[in-house]
Amino acid sequence: MSVPPKVPPPKSESHQRELRISIKCPDWKQVARLASLNAGPGGIFVNTPAIGSGVELQVELPNGNKLKFTGQVQRVLSAERAKAENRSPGLAIRLGPEHEAQLRRAAEEGSSTSPKAPTTRKKHPEGPVASAIGIDFGTTYTSVSAAVGSWVMVLPDEAGRTLQPSLVAFPEGEPPCVGWKARQVLVQDPRRAVSSIKRIMGRKFSDPSVAGLLQQAAYRSSRGSNDSIVIEIDNKTHQVVEICALIIGRAREIAEKYLHTKVKKAVFTVPVGFGQSERDALRRAAQIAQLEVLEIFDEPLAGALAYGTGQKKNEVIAVYDFGGGTFDFSVLDIVHDNFRVCGTKGDPWLGGDDFDLAIANSVADQFWRSHQVELRQRAIEWQRLLLACERVKRNLSSAESAELVIEGIVDSPTPMDIRQTIARSQFEALCKELLERSLAACTETLDALKLAPSDLTDVVVMGGVSRIPFVKNGVGRYFERELVQTVNPEEAVALGAGLRAAQCVSHPVEGIASIATSE
Ligand SMILES: Nc1ncnc2c1ncn2[C@@H]1O[C@H](COP(=O)(O)OP(=O)(O)OP(=O)(O)O)[C@@H](O)[C@H]1O
Numbered sequence: 026m027s028v029p030p031k032v033p034p035p036k037s038e039s040h041q042r043e044l045r046i047s048i049k050c051p052d053w054k055q056v057a058r059l060a061s062l063n064a065g066p067g068g069i070f071v072n073t074p075a076i077g078s079g080v081e082l083q084v085e086l087p088n089g090n091k092l093k094f095t096g097q098v099q100r101v102l103s104a105e106r107a108k109a110e111n112r113s114p115g116l117a118i119r120l121g122p123e124h125e126a127q128l129r130r131a132a133e134e135g136s137s138t139s140p141k142a143p144t145t146r147k148k149h150p151e152g153p154v155a156s157a158i159g160i161d162f163g164t165t166y167t168s169v170s171a172a173v174g175s176w177v178m179v180l181p182d183e184a185g186r187t188l189q190p191s192l193v194a195f196p197e198g199e200p201p202c203v204g205w206k207a208r209q210v211l212v213q214d215p216r217r218a219v220s221s222i223k224r225i226m227g228r229k230f231s232d233p234s235v236a237g238l239l240q241q242a243a244y245r246s247s248r249g250s251n252d253s254i255v256i257e258i259d260n261k262t263h264q265v266v267e268i269c270a271l272i273i274g275r276a277r278e279i280a281e282k283y284l285h286t287k288v289k290k291a292v293f294t295v296p297v298g299f300g301q302s303e304r305d306a307l308r309r310a311a312q313i314a315q316l317e318v319l320e321i322f323d324e325p326l327a328g329a330l331a332y333g334t335g336q337k338k339n340e341v342i343a344v345y346d347f348g349g350g351t352f353d354f355s356v357l358d359i360v361h362d363n364f365r366v367c368g369t370k371g372d373p374w375l376g377g378d379d380f381d382l383a384i385a386n387s388v389a390d391q392f393w394r395s396h397q398v399e400l401r402q403r404a405i406e407w408q409r410l411l412l413a414c415e416r417v418k419r420n421l422s423s424a425e426s427a428e429l430v431i432e433g434i435v436d437s438p439t440p441m442d443i444r445q446t447i448a449r450s451q452f453e454a455l456c457k458e459l460l461e462r463s464l465a466a467c468t469e470t471l472d473a474l475k476l477a478p479s480d481l482t483d484v485v486v487m488g489g490v491s492r493i494p495f496v497k498n499g500v501g502r503y504f505e506r507e508l509v510q511t512v513n514p515e516e517a518v519a520l521g522a523g524l525r526a527a528q529c530v531s532h533p534v535e536g537i538a539s540i541a542t543s544e
């Protein structure tokens with residue numbers, strides 16, 4: 026910030042919740058990413074505000090546009106600590122994504138001369154493509170990436186979407202479908218769709234941890250040879266690896282269409298906690314999808330690569346990855362570009378799905394109290410409710426409340442609807458324990474390594490769940506710092522897989538390309 030901000034001194038504790046700060050801004054990105062307001066002489070007069078407290082920002086852009094936003098205090102560097110560390114005191118404020126978009130629009134309006142932020146990203150890469158792709162086979166979304174020219178990018182599908190739901194569906198009388206098409210089937214008839222297959226990949230039917238998931242699913246399942254899990258839809262049986270292969274095959278198809286070439290090799294990423302049988306299952310699925318596995322790479326390593334950590338210095342970094350089905354916390358030691366996982370703690374049963382489940386359970390409890398109908402015992406209705414809860418959860422990342430409406434969820438003895446407004450605070454109360462479980466895993470890992478959060482050079486945050494404001498803020502508070510989150514949190518692993526794939530086939534890479542993403 027070139028112009029020192031003016032901040033009226035807060036008069037009381039309650040005023041701290043509504044700090045007012047005005048900034049003149051040479052570059053919108055500086056405000057949008059992280060408005061780090063340095064306290065220059067006579068600049069900032071703020072008693073240390075509580076992390077997470079609301080801040081009102083009044084921004085004047087070079088094109089004369091003035092905007093007002095609300096953000097949250099994410100990090101505070103007090104004058105004393107700054108002096109001790111030979112840094113400038115300051116206040117870091119994070120804006121919500123909707124404010125970032127608003128700011129971008131305002132900055133671009135009527136101003137072709139507005140200064141551009143320095144970027145290491147290439148917009149539309151061209152040139153020879155790497156002969157291997159990277160695949161992030163996620164519990165809820167799968168993405169594929171590759172180096173195009175000397176830039177690695179997540180490859181979009183025909184509709185420009187970079188994330189594909191990890192879903193396979195078997196519509197009546199038609200061939201199986203994958204991704205967004207399967208999502209349509211899931212909405213209409215959940216009995217024909219298989220979701221979260223990664224959670225049961227390589228596991229045994231008798232594994233007690235898969236019983237809950239199989240019971241909850243709208244499809245039937247049974248024990249196959251060697252205690253494998255067999256999925257039954259329309260009296261046809263499907264092996265788990267075959268279903269995984271369809272998802273991987275779709276990723277390959279997207280890559281081939283975008284790159285206009287046949288793809289035969291891939292690097293895959295997996296959670297650190299994946300054992301031999303899960304890795305073997307992935308290899309078999311890749312083989313069915315006609316892909317040679319160049320390497321199975323740990324997801325945190327891939328994420329760290331995508332963030333460009335460890336390029337120049339020796340670092341100890343942490344990767345907090347909260348995905349759709351798995352939570353992983355890893356501490357990496359990076360010495361001259363060599364990455365080593367020195368500690369990790371994962372929970373394969375903790376992910377975004379559980380946030381949906383927490384909302385759905387609370388709605389189902391209420392539905393039972395009002396109608397004496399148990400939605401959890403009706404597989405189709407339950408799947409519809411879970412889908413709607415996922416939407417609510419996403420909406421609550423950018424709004425203070427969200428509507429949950431499912432018309433005719435039950436049609437007998439009389440048609441019944443669900444109509445509920447869910448407040449962000451309600452959602453946070455329902456899911457607080459999930460955040461705490463993730464932080465307990467961080468404590469356990471750090472304690473085992475005899476490290477304190479302050480020993481970490483950086484904390485990289487990834488996975489779609491990290492978009493939830495109370496998760497992001499809670500993690501920031503825990504590590505007492507600004508978190509590193511510069512690429513789309515759902516795309517970091519795929520980008521790292523693409524970088525690794527390029528390395529494996531000696532394809533030179535300059536950096537990561539950014540393209541407009543949409544789902
Ligand atoms: N804006 C958002 N607000 C809240 N949750 C979100 C948002 N965007 C995505 N999610 C959630 O993030 C999860 C998906 O994240 P991600 O794509 O990182 O997981 P994944 O890679 O499929 O799973 P995993 O890494 O566990 O195998 C889903 O539960 C999704 O609902």
Ligand SMILES: [Mg+2]
Pocket residue numbers: 161163164348349488518
């Ligand atoms: Mg993931």
